[in-house]
Amino acid sequence: MTTAQAHPNIALVKYWGKQERSGNFPATPNLSITLAGLTTTTNISKAARDTFVLNGAPADDPKLWRWLKTLRGSFDIPPLEIHSSNDFPTSAGLASSASGFAALITAINALCELGLNEATCSQWARIGSASAARSIYGGFVALTGPLWLAVPIAKKDHWALEVVVAITSTDAKNVSSGEGMERSRLTSSFYSAWLRDAEADFTAASDAIGIKDFTALSAVAELSCLKMHSVMLTSQPTLSYWTPASITCMDRVRSLRSSGHNVFFTVDAGPQIKAVCLSASADAVASALGDVPGVIKIIRSHLGDGARVIE
Numbered sequence: 647m648t649t650a651q652a653h654p655n656i657a658l659v660k661y662w663g664k665q666e667r668s669g670n671f672p673a674t675p676n677l678s679i680t681l682a683g684l685t686t687t688t689n690i691s692k693a694a695r696d697t698f699v700l701n702g703a704p705a706d707d708p709k710l711w712r713w714l715k716t717l718r719g720s721f722d723i724p725p726l727e728i729h730s731s732n733d734f735p736t737s738a739g740l741a742s743s744a745s746g747f748a749a750l751i752t753a754i755n756a757l758c759e760l761g762l763n764e765a766t767c768s769q770w771a772r773i774g775s776a777s778a779a780r781s782i783y784g785g786f787v788a789l790t791g792p793l794w795l796a797v798p799i800a801k802k803d804h805w806a807l808e809v810v811v812a813i814t815s816t817d818a819k820n821v822s823s824g825e826g827m828e829r830s831r832l833t834s835s836f837y838s839a840w841l842r843d844a845e846a847d848f849t850a851a852s853d854a855i856g857i858k859d860f861t862a863l864s865a866v867a868e869l870s871c872l873k874m875h876s877v878m879l880t881s882q883p884t885l886s887y888w889t890p891a892s893i894t895c896m897d898r899v900r901s902l903r904s905s906g907h908n909v910f911f912t913v914d915a916g917p918q919i920k921a922v923c924l925s926a927s928a929d930a931v932a933s934a935l936g937d938v939p940g941v942i943k944i945i946r947s948h949l950g951d952g953a954r955v956i957e
């Protein structure tokens with residue numbers, strides 16, 4: 647048996663939309679931070695047939711089976727018993743597929759002695775879920791062309807950001823990211839503007855991280871998030887992932903910022919608000935978001951490490 651762990655990551659410059667070729671390539675460069683406070687633990691062993699147990703219950707995940715089939719096209723991998731568990735809500739906009747595929751390829755690489763380096767693990771994780779490519783690494787991570795391998799751009803200690811996650815619903819989302827982004831590509835008239843701006847946003851965010859300019863990072867990251875949600879909202883049928891509490895949390899972050907706190911928000915394909923802040927503001931942010939009606943739970947996180955084998 648082999649056990650691996652990985653953390654979800656949250657994108658500060660978002661990915662929403664794929665290139666029109668197979669292999670799960672994002673259409674735009676994107677950039678994330680890896681979160682230590684949420685963890686996926688996956689253990690695998692060789693078995694008589696493939697089985698998958700997610701959070702203690704047998705699960706049928708067509709995306710996982712398709713991915714394993716593709717992997718078996720390149721490597722000799724026996725049937726596997728896979729047990730994966732998340733210490734946070736699954737499929738609810740908290741990037742459980744990112745940590746899930748990153749942990750799984752890391753475990754398979756070890757158990758089956760594939761000898762893959764991190765870059766190749768990242769490539770295989772991307773084929774499962776593009777954001778999973780980024781969870782192979784810790785700290786600040788970019789996923790960009792021409793190779794579309796994730797690349798670590800700064801270690802977690804480079805800049806001690808903290809993330810306050812406000813959970814406003816633990817329901818699994820009703821439209822998956824993969825289906826949602828394809829709908830956006832095909833139907834949102836904002837999609838072309840989204841593609842046009844992405845490179846500049848990516849460069850601005852990378853530069854802001856390099857020089858630890860929180861104000862500049864806040865501006866570009868919040869805008870990238872709101873542009874992505876504008877593309878989602880203008881898709882047909884619309885993709886609306888927020889709850890009333892998500893909107894109140896965004897307002898709360900803006901008012902914290904007006905009162906001098908270093909904080910910005912980002913939101914993925916789900917209703918949870920991730921408030922990214924400097925340590926000095928983390929207590930105030932956690933307490934302000936915890937007081938918002940409809941916030942079920944607050945999770946606090948520092949930046950974390952990449953995927954690794956633990957036993």
Ligand code: PMV
Pocket residue numbers: 656657659660661662676741743744775776777778823824914915
């Ligand atoms: O990797 P996927 O297919 O689950 O898509 C991730 C999409 C977002 O989380 C909304 C944005 C991102 O870059 O992580």
